[in-house]
Amino acid sequence: MFNYKSTFFYTYLRINVYVIRVTLFLFVVVNISTYYYALDQQVISKRDLLFNHPEAPRVISCDSVVVAAPYRDPITMFNLAVWVIVVFVAFTATSSTTIYLWRYLRDNEHHSPAVIRMHRMLLITLFVQTSIHAIMLGGPNVMFLYAAIFGAQHECNTFFLL
Numbered sequence: 001m002f003n004y005k006s007t008f009f010y011t012y013l014r015i016n017v018y019v020i021r022v023t024l025f026l027f028v029v030v031n032i033s034t035y036y037y038a039l040d041q042q043v044i045s046k047r048d049l050l051f052n053h054p055e056a057p058r059v060i061s062c063d064s065v066v067v068a069a070p071y072r073d074p075i076t077m078f079n080l081a082v083w084v085i086v087v088f089v090a091f092t093a094t095s096s097t098t099i100y101l102w103r104y105l106r107d108n109e110h111h112s113p114a115v116i117r118m119h120r121m122l123l124i125t126l127f128v129q130t131s132i133h134a135i136m137l138g139g140p141n142v143m144f145l146y147a148a149i150f151g152a153q154h155e156c157n158t159f160f161l162l
Contacts (some may be wrong), residue, residue: 009100016093020086027082031075040077047071087141093132101126 031038045067046060059065068076105119 009096012096013093016089019089023082023085023089026042027079030078034075038073040068041075042071045073082144091134091138094133097132098123098127 046065049060049067050056050058060067068080071077071119105116105123111119
C-alpha cells in the first residue's frame with residue numbers, strides 16, 4: 001500500500017497549509033489593529049487622488065470605495081503582499097497536486113483498466129477545473145497586480161478581463 005504521508009509532497013502541502021494559515025491570521029490581526037490608521041490613510045489618498053486628477057469621478061470620495069496606494073500606504077502594501085503570497089501558494093499547490101497525481105497514476109499501472117480509466121477521468125476533471133479557475137481568477141488577479149505596481153491609465157483591459 002502507498003504511504004502518502006512519507007513523501008516529500010505531503011510535507012510540501014502541509015507547509016503550504018501552515019503558510020496560508022499564518023498569513024491569513026496575520027492579515028486579520030494587522031487589519032483589525034490598524035483599522036483607524038487605514039481609514040485616515042484612505043482619506044488622504046482619496047484627497048490626493050482627486051487633487052492630482054480632477055477629471056476622476058467623484059464616486060471616489062465615497063466611503064465604500066477603497067483607493068489602493070501600495071507605495072504610500074504601508075497597510076495597503078502589507079495587504080498586497082498577503083494577496084501575492086496567498087495567490088502564489090494556491091497556484092503552486094493546485095498545479096503541483098495535478099502533476100503529482102498524474103505521475104502517481106502513471107507509475108501505478110498495475111491496477112485494472114477500469115480503475116485506471118476512472119483515475120484518468122478524475123485527473124482530466126481536476127485539470128479542467130484548475131484551468132477554469134486559473135483563467136477566471138488568474139486574469140483579473142494579474143491585471144490587478146499589474147495595475148497596483150505599474151498603474152493603469154485605461155479601463156479597456158479591465159473590461160476585457162471581466
